[in-house]
Structure formats: C-alpha cells, structure tokens
Amino acid sequence: MTGILEVENLSVDYATSSSTVHALRNVSLTVNEGEILSIVGESGSGKSTFALAVSKLLPPNAKILKGGRISFRGNDFTRLNKSQVREVRGTGIFMIFQNVFLSLNPLMKIKRQVIEAINVRSKRTSTSLKKREMESEVASILKSVRIGDAEDIMERYPHQLSGGQNQRVMLAMALAEKPSLLIADEPTTALDVTTQAQVILLLKEIRDKAKMSIVYVTHDLGVAASISDRIAVLYGGMVQELGPARQVLSDPKHPYTLGLIKSIPSKAKSEGSLDAIKGAFSWDDVGDACAFAARCPLVRENCRKAIPALNQLDKTLIRCINYGESYEQ
Amino acid sequence: MSSNNQASLQIENAVKKFSIGEQGILTRLRREKKRYISAVDDVTLSVTKGETLVVLGESGCGKTTLGRLIVGLERLNSGRISYEGSDVKYVRDRGAVRGRLQMVFQDPSSSLNPYLSVLACIAEPISKMGLRKPELTAKVSEALKLVGMESLFMARRTSDLSGGQKQRTAIARALISDPAVIVLDEPTSSIDVSIQAQILNLLVELQHLRNLTYVLITHDPNVARFMADKIAVMYLGKIVEYGMPGDVLKHPKHPYTQGLLASAPKLDGSSPETIRGEPPSLIDLPKGCRFEPRCPHAMPKCREREPSLISKDNELVACYLYEAN
Amino acid sequence: MGTDDLGRDIWSRILFAAPTDATVSLLVIAGGILIGGLVGYPAGYFGKSVDEVNMRVTDLFLAFPALILALAIEATLGRDVVYAIIALVAVWWPSYARLVRGEALKIKSMKFIDAALLSGLSNFAIISKHVITNSLNTLISYATIDLGNTILVYSILSFLGLGVPAPIPEWGTMVASGLNEFPQWWWYSICPGVVIAMVVIGSALLGDGLRDMFAGEL
Numbered sequence: 001m002t003g004i005l006e007v008e009n010l011s012v013d014y015a016t017s018s019s020t021v022h023a024l025r026n027v028s029l030t031v032n033e034g035e036i037l038s039i040v041g042e043s044g045s046g047k048s049t050f051a052l053a054v055s056k057l058l059p060p061n062a063k064i065l066k067g068g069r070i071s072f073r074g075n076d077f078t079r080l081n082k083s084q085v086r087e088v089r090g091t092g093i094f095m096i097f098q099n100v101f102l103s104l105n106p107l108m109k110i111k112r113q114v115i116e117a118i119n120v121r122s123k124r125t126s127t128s129l130k131k132r133e134m135e136s137e138v139a140s141i142l143k144s145v146r147i148g149d150a151e152d153i154m155e156r157y158p159h160q161l162s163g164g165q166n167q168r169v170m171l172a173m174a175l176a177e178k179p180s181l182l183i184a185d186e187p188t189t190a191l192d193v194t195t196q197a198q199v200i201l202l203l204k205e206i207r208d209k210a211k212m213s214i215v216y217v218t219h220d221l222g223v224a225a226s227i228s229d230r231i232a233v234l235y236g237g238m239v240q241e242l243g244p245a246r247q248v249l250s251d252p253k254h255p256y257t258l259g260l261i262k263s264i265p266s267k268a269k270s271e272g273s274l275d276a277i278k279g280a281f282s283w284d285d286v287g288d289a290c291a292f293a294a295r296c297p298l299v300r301e302n303c304r305k306a307i308p309a310l311n312q313l314d315k316t317l318i319r320c321i322n323y324g325e326s327y328e329q
Numbered sequence: 330m331s332s333n334n335q336a337s338l339q340i341e342n343a344v345k346k347f348s349i350g351e352q353g354i355l356t357r358l359r360r361e362k363k364r365y366i367s368a369v370d371d372v373t374l375s376v377t378k379g380e381t382l383v384v385l386g387e388s389g390c391g392k393t394t395l396g397r398l399i400v401g402l403e404r405l406n407s408g409r410i411s412y413e414g415s416d417v418k419y420v421r422d423r424g425a426v427r428g429r430l431q432m433v434f435q436d437p438s439s440s441l442n443p444y445l446s447v448l449a450c451i452a453e454p455i456s457k458m459g460l461r462k463p464e465l466t467a468k469v470s471e472a473l474k475l476v477g478m479e480s481l482f483m484a485r486r487t488s489d490l491s492g493g494q495k496q497r498t499a500i501a502r503a504l505i506s507d508p509a510v511i512v513l514d515e516p517t518s519s520i521d522v523s524i525q526a527q528i529l530n531l532l533v534e535l536q537h538l539r540n541l542t543y544v545l546i547t548h549d550p551n552v553a554r555f556m557a558d559k560i561a562v563m564y565l566g567k568i569v570e571y572g573m574p575g576d577v578l579k580h581p582k583h584p585y586t587q588g589l590l591a592s593a594p595k596l597d598g599s600s601p602e603t604i605r606g607e608p609p610s611l612i613d614l615p616k617g618c619r620f621e622p623r624c625p626h627a628m629p630k631c632r633e634r635e636p637s638l639i640s641k642d643n644e645l646v647a648c649y650l651y652e653a654n
Numbered sequence: 655m656g657t658d659d660l661g662r663d664i665w666s667r668i669l670f671a672a673p674t675d676a677t678v679s680l681l682v683i684a685g686g687i688l689i690g691g692l693v694g695y696p697a698g699y700f701g702k703s704v705d706e707v708n709m710r711v712t713d714l715f716l717a718f719p720a721l722i723l724a725l726a727i728e729a730t731l732g733r734d735v736v737y738a739i740i741a742l743v744a745v746w747w748p749s750y751a752r753l754v755r756g757e758a759l760k761i762k763s764m765k766f767i768d769a770a771l772l773s774g775l776s777n778f779a780i781i782s783k784h785v786i787t788n789s790l791n792t793l794i795s796y797a798t799i800d801l802g803n804t805i806l807v808y809s810i811l812s813f814l815g816l817g818v819p820a821p822i823p824e825w826g827t828m829v830a831s832g833l834n835e836f837p838q839w840w841w842y843s844i845c846p847g848v849v850i851a852m853v854v855i856g857s858a859l860l861g862d863g864l865r866d867m868f869a870g871e872l
Contacts, residue, residue, distance in 0.1 A: 042521040043492065148606070162607065192387040193548055194608075197592035197601035204600070219522060222594035226601055249596055261596065263526035265555035268574060269533045274555065276526035280493050402768055420771045432772060440765035444787045450766075454773040502769065 003030035004181050004213045011065040012049050022286055023049040025237040036214040038224035041234035044281040051185040051217045055095045056085045092180035096187050100166040104158040111154040114138045117176035145172045145202055164195035171202055178210055185217045200227050225249050233257045236291025243316025253318045255296045298322050336375035337542050338510055343408035345369040345394050366611035368394040370566035381543040383553045386563035392546045396512040400430045428506030435515040437495030443488035447498055454506040472501040493524035510542045550593050554578055562586045565619045572644030582646045584624045667823040668849055679804035683797050685743035690750025695781055698758025712751045720745040728816045757789035799861030802854035809850050825850050
C-alpha cells in the first residue's frame with residue numbers, strides 16, 4: 001500500500017556563514033492514509049527541518065541533497081518550482097505552525113481567511129458557493145472546531161483572539177480545505193495544557209471525520225502518546241526508532257527513547273533523583289558514528305566506528321547495534 | 330492558613346492590581362475611572378524553610394505575578410509578604426534586602442544579557458560589594474562548580490551557550506549572593522526534555538546542600554509531582570486548592586484541579602479530557618466562583634458568592650462541594 | 655581632472671575636502687547620538703511622564719524641516735563650520751532619540767533587566783551596562799547609513815553658500831562654483847557631485863553590511 005506521503009533518503013543541509021549543518025540525514029518515512037504519525041525529537045533532531053522540507057517551506061540556505069525523494073500521492077515533488085508546488089499544495093497539503101501569527105494574516109478578518117481556504121478547495125473540486133452560503137459555511141466550520149460565538153469571531157482579527165482560538169481557526173481552515181495531509185509543527189507548544197487538550201481532541205476528530213493523514217512534530221512524548229498511531233523518534237538528524245505508538249512507548253528499545261521516557265518525572269524527589277540522560281546534544285556528534293554515543297548508557301566501542309543501520313524488530317525499526325549489528329553503507 | 334513559626338516566607342492577603350487601558354493626559358484630566366485587573370487577588374501562603382512550594386496553574390492565573398511580588402519586583406497593592414519576619418520591599422525602595430531572595434526566570438535567552446560574559450552575568454548580584462577581581466572570579470568559579478559547569482565557561486559570551494548551559498548560568502547567578510529563598514518561574518519550560526531532568530536533579534541537590542527554600546512556578550503536573558513539598562493551585566488570581574502533592578495530584582478536590590490534571594497528556598496513550606469553554610478574562614470576572622462558567626459541578630450558589638478556602642482532609646479547597654451543610 | 659577656473663587642481667581639491675566632510679559628518683552624528691541618547695534612553699526606560707515630556711520635545715524638533723532650521727540657525731549665528739555643525743546636530747538628534755527609545759522599550763522587557771534590578775543595580779548602571787550595549791548594533795548600523803546623509807546635507811548647505819567659506823575646499827562649494835562654467839566645463843561640478851553620490855551610497859552599503867553581520871551574530 002503506497003502511503004499518502006513517501007519520503008526516501010531525505011538529507012537536508014543548511015549553509016551557514018561558518019559551516020554546513022547536516023540537519024537531516026537519510027530519513028525515510030511513509031505516512032499512510034488516515035494515519036497520525038508523530039515525529040518526536042529535541043533541539044538538533046531535525047524534526048522541524050523535516051516538516052519544512054515536506055511542505056516545501058525550507059529557507060533559501062537549505063539544500064536537499066541528491067538521492068532524496070519526497071512524493072505526495074505517488075507524485076515526486078522534491079524538485080518542483082514554485083508554481084508547480086502551488087498546484088500540489090492546492091490538492092492537499094496543509095501546514096500549521098507553532099506560532100499562529102506565521103500562518104494567519106493579521107490584516108484579514110477571520111471570515112475572509114476561512115473563505116480563502118474554502119475557495120482553495122472549491123477550485124480543486126470545481127464547485128463554488130454563493131456569498132450567503134459561504135458565510136453560513138464559515139460559521140458551521142468554525143462551530144465544528146468548537147469555537148463558540150462563531151458569528152462574532154468571524155468578524156474579528158487574529159490579534160483579538162487567544163492563542164488557543166487562533167490555533168482552532170487554523171484547524172478550521174484545515175477542515176475547510178480538506179487536505180489529505182496535515183503537517184503540524186508543534187502546534188500546541190505555546191498553549192496551556194487545557195487548551196492543548198482541546199486541540200488534540202479536535203485533531204483526532206478531524207482525522208476521523210475527514211480521513212486526513214497527520215504528521216505531528218513535537219518534543220513532547222506525552223502529546224505524541226495521546227495522538228499518534230505511529231511514532232518516529234529523531235536524534236542527530238536520523239530516525240532512531242520508528243514503530244506503532246503503543247509499542248514504542250510501552251517497550252522502548254532505543255536507549256534515547258528510553259532515556260526520554262525516563263526524563264519525564266513520574267515520582268517524587270523523595271523517591272530518588274530522575275534518570276536523566278547525561279550530557280547534551282552537540283553538533284560535534286553528528287558525523288560518521290552513532291550520534292547518541294556520547295550520551296548513551298549502553299555505548300560500545302563499535303558505536304563510534306560507523307553509523308548503525310535500521311533493523312526491524314517486531315513492528316519497530318530501530319537504529320542501534322545493541323539490537324542488530326549492522327551499519328550504514 | 331495559620332501563621333507558622335517555622336515558616337520562612339509568609340504571604341498574607343497579597344493583592345496586586347494592574348490598570349488597563351490607555352492613560353493619556355486627557356483621560357487623566359477628565360478623571361476617568363481607571364479600570365483594573367487583580368492579577369493576584371487575596372493570596373495567603375506560607376513556605377517552610379528548606380521546602381519547595383509549587384504554584385501550579387496556567388497562563389493568566391497570576392502565578393508569575395505572585396513570584397515577582399515575592400522577590401520584590403512588583404509592589405503590593407495590599408497585604409504583606411515577609412521573609413523571616415521582615416517585609417519584602419520593592420526593589421527600588423530604600424532598604425530593600427538584596428540577595429536573600431533571588432529569582433530564576435523561564436527563558437534563559439532573555440534572562441542573560443547576550444553581550445556579556447558568563448563571568449559578568451553571574452557576578453552581577455555581588456558586583457556592588459566592592460570585591461576585587463580575583464575574589465570575584467573565585468566566587469564565580471565556585472558558583473559554576475555548584476551548577477556542574479567548568480571554570481572555562483567564565484570567559485564565554487552567554488549567547489554562545491546551549492539552553493541547558495544558559496539555565497545553569499542563571500541558577501549560578503541566583504546562588505552567588507547566598508540567598509535563602511529562590512523563586513523559579515517555569516525554570517525548565519524552555520529547555521529540552523532530556524536536559525530538564527538534569528536541571529531538576531540539580532535543583533534538588535542544591536536545595537539539600539544549601540537548605541534553600543524554593544517557590545517553583547509551573548504549569549506541568551509532572552514537574553510539580555517531582556519537586557513539591559506543598560502544592561498551591563491557582564486560577565484567575567486565587568488559590569483554589571492547597572495541600573501535599575500526594576493529595577492534590579492523586580486525589581484532586583477542586584474541579585479545576587481535576588480538569589487540569591485530566592487534560593495533561595499521559596504516556597499511556599489515553600485521550601486527554603477537556604475543561605469546556607475558554608478561561609474568562611480577568612476584566613469581566615463573574616460575581617461568584619471564578620470557575621463556575623466552566624465547572625461540571627456548578628450549583629446555583631456558586632454564582633452568588635465566591636467560595637473561600639476551607640479545610641478538608643488535610644487540604645484547603647475553595648469550593649462549595651466541600652462545605653459542610 | 656584638470657584645473658578649475660582659478661587654476662586649482664580639481665582632484666587634489668576633492669581629496670583635500672574629504673577630511674572636512676568626514677569630520678563634519680562624524681561630529682554631527684556624534685552630537686546626534688549624544689543628545690538623542692540623553693533624550694531617548696530615559697524616555698524608553700522610565701516611560702510615563704519622562705517619556706511623554708521627552709518625546710514631545712522630540713516631536714517639536716522633528717517638525718522643523720532640516721534645511722530650513724539649519725538655514726535659520728546659520729542666518730542668526732553667522733557663517734562658520736561650527737555653526738553649521740550645531741545647526742545640523744539640532745536637526746539630526748530627534749531621529750536618534752526615537753530610535754534609541756524604541757530599543758530601550760524593547761530591552762526593558764527582557765528578563766536580564768529584572769535580574770539586574772534584583773542585583774541592586776542603579777537605573778544608571780542598568781542603562782549603561784544593559785540597555786545601551788544591547789542597542790549598539792542597531793544604533794551603529796543606522797549611524798553608518800546616516801553618515802552618507804549628513805555628508806549630503808552638509809554639501810547642500812555648502813552649495814547654498816552656508817558651509818565653509820572659500821577658499822577651503824568642500825564638495826558642495828565646488829559643485830556650486832563649478833556651475834558658473836556649466837556646461838562647457840561640466841566636470842567642474844559633476845566630479846565632486848559624483849564623489850558625493852559615491853560616498854553616500856558607500857556608507858549605505860557599509861551600514862547594510864554591518865547590519866547583516868550583526869544579525870548573524872546573535
């Protein structure tokens with residue numbers, strides 16, 4: 001079964017004034033129809049670069065290396081130009097960001113922005129709505145993301161709404177456009193816990209109702225746990241563990257995944273200190289060996305010799321020689 | 330809450346108001362009534378020496394303002410905050426006690442001057458003590474060691490540090506004046522999860538070492554569970570529940586606490602539960618209980634008058650559900 | 655480039671004029687930053703009444719068109735380089751006051767200012783140690799571009815006859831006196847004019863470059 005989104009051997013470099021940063025290295029992932037895949041990682045993991053690459057929103061100093069391939073619905077769109085990308089976008093990828101003000105136009109009323117989203121869908125499906133129908137459609141879409149007072153909110157501007165309301169407007173626009181694939185880059189990080197819960201539930205509803213696939217990028221394993229079908233854990237620009245959410249969370253294999261789970265406090269300080277992962281990520285670790293070696297409690301000599309390859313264990317892919325002695329190249 | 334002789338930090342009926350709206354010359358001339366919001370509305374708490382009080386709540390609940398009041402970065406409108414008997418004064422007032430109360434801020438990138446060296450940043454609290462350079466350097470070196478960083482970091486610019494290193498620097502700065510109380514405002518929210526655990530461990534270690542009293546402000550129940558000796562849950566400027574972590578987190582009484590804990594995402598994959606509605610603004614507060622519009626257990630009397638904190642099973646709760654009839 | 659109507663070599667006059675123009679523009683910018691800083695930093699940092707008073711004074715000076723004010727000052731005080739500089743500084747400082755006030759407002763909300771307050775630093779110490787240092791890169795980028803502007807305005811003043819008196823060489827005066835020989839000996843005016851243009855563009859590019867460099871630094 002081909003997935004909605006297929007990423008093969010994606011590597012992205014950033015050219016900075018001092019050096020080249022290898023943000024993503026040989027990442028291969030597939031997102032299936034109607035599936036929610038979470039990309040979990042911290043600073044330096046490459047998760048945001050992945051989201052940007054897949055939405056064709058990489059900054060000018062980023063370069064997708066040869067051999068990498070991104071296909072959406074079977075069509076390669078790794079190296080398309082702007083107008084070709086716009087067409088592909090119209091047919092079904094939608095992105096929401098952590099900072100809503102990056103996605104919502106501060107100068108346009110909410111109503112107009114949702115109408116724009118509806119028009120994108122109309123153009124694609126060659127249907128159109130009259131003006132009066134349009135307004136009631138906007139209201140019903142806003143109500144479906146639990147925005148109370150939809151008629152009032154429609155006439156407001158983004159800066160007059162709270163972060164949570166704005167994020168829900170984004171979801172409303174996603175619903176309006178009915179994309180096949182939604183890419184969400186840390187959409188709830190800046191929100192309160194209670195608002196975050198509302199957005200998470202909404203996303204699941206949207207997935208169920210509209211059969212949308214979602215790539216959810218986050219640093220929060222708890223959030224990934226409540227929303228995902230599958231989880232991909234990234235470190236140092238590479239996929240370290242990838243599998244069904246239940247399996248990755250209840251039986252984490254990669255030492256990094258295990259360390260992340262243990263880092264979340266689940267006891268009182270009187271019961272002992274937290275099992276923290278020692279050290280910190282450093283770009284020096286991104287090279288020809290396992291990027292996690294410097295911090296790994298299970299490190300062996302061979303870890304520093306070459307980059308381990310992904311091995312399949314049950315339904316999970318794992319990149320660690322403790323689970324299969326094989327290397328890249 | 331009765332006055333505790335062993336309490337080192339006492340907050341009594343603290344109120345802090347902020348005016349809203351423009352205050353240009355014309356409105357002042359016309360003597361238009363100023364409108365206020367009470368970010369902190371009649372809060373009473375005490376913290377025992379060497380313990381951690383966690384203030385748990387979401388944005389807009391007043392926890393940050395409370396933290397700033399405790400160290401003197403804001404002026405109280407009414408009420409009293411005292412440390413070991415002496416009033417905490419506003420930083421700009423004469424006689425304000427320097428150094429005994431310190432603060433670690435949420436975002437280390439904004440709490441450290443990016444153009445200064447680590448040495449200059451950490452030395453700031455003791456820069457007015459007239460110490461000579463070698464003594465100053467020695468003290469900074471000692472503070473760095475306490476937070477697990479090597480002396481070689483002293484010459485580095487703070488903008489060259491990683492998030493975790495920045496926060497350690499901020500902690501070192503808070504420690505150098507040998508404080509008794511440290512207010513930590515979401516100290517781990519802006520850093521990577523894997524580093525958070527290191528910083529939390531460090532904070533606990535330092536507390537034992539120096540017998541520090543912490544007021545830790547957070548929205549994360551997991552952090553609260555680990556760090557707290559006592560928890561106070563805040564909602565819209567008021568304390569709604571107070572007690573030991575075992576009680577408040579495992580058997581929450583106030584409907585808001587229950588809702589807050591239920592909406593936190595859990596690793597077991599269960600869907601979070603939501604509290605309906607949006608938090609109301611501090612501007613148009615309801616006459617009765619502030620949580621009533623969103624409360625699943627709302628009763629008619631909740632709308633009439635605000636419930637006060639009452640004692641129930643070792644905790645304090647502000648909710649009519651627990652009022653003995 | 656040949657010689658002008660009095661037999662003086664044009665190229666060497668252009669070169670000799672450079673230090674005059676450079677000094678004048680540097681002094682004007684320095685004066686502008688000094689006065690603008692004294693007005694703008696407290697306005698942004700203290701806010702409220704200090705801000706209102708300072709900014710209203712700034713608005714007052716901003717309301718005057720630069721050249722008219724400069725002309726008026728020179729007309730009253732007399733024709734001299736010093737008076738020209740004073741006139742220009744009077745016109746230049748408001749933009750710096752505004753710039754610096756904006757920076758101060760931005761920096762005031764940073765938490766390291768709170769930390770400095772907790773450390774017991776005086777307002778003066780906070781402004782010099784924290785506010786000014788963090789506003790420097792914006793200030794320098796702006797000032798570098800402004801160098802070109804000052805040279806241009808000073809040249810215009812000289813062109814109008816209000817700058818240095820003859821026979822001291824100055825680009826503006828050279829353009830003016832060369833007009834008598836226009837268009838036959840067109841280069842008497844055009845050459846110093848081109849030099850002015852090049853310096854103005856050059857300083858703009860330098861400022862741009864500096865700004866990009868600083869942007870990458872943090």
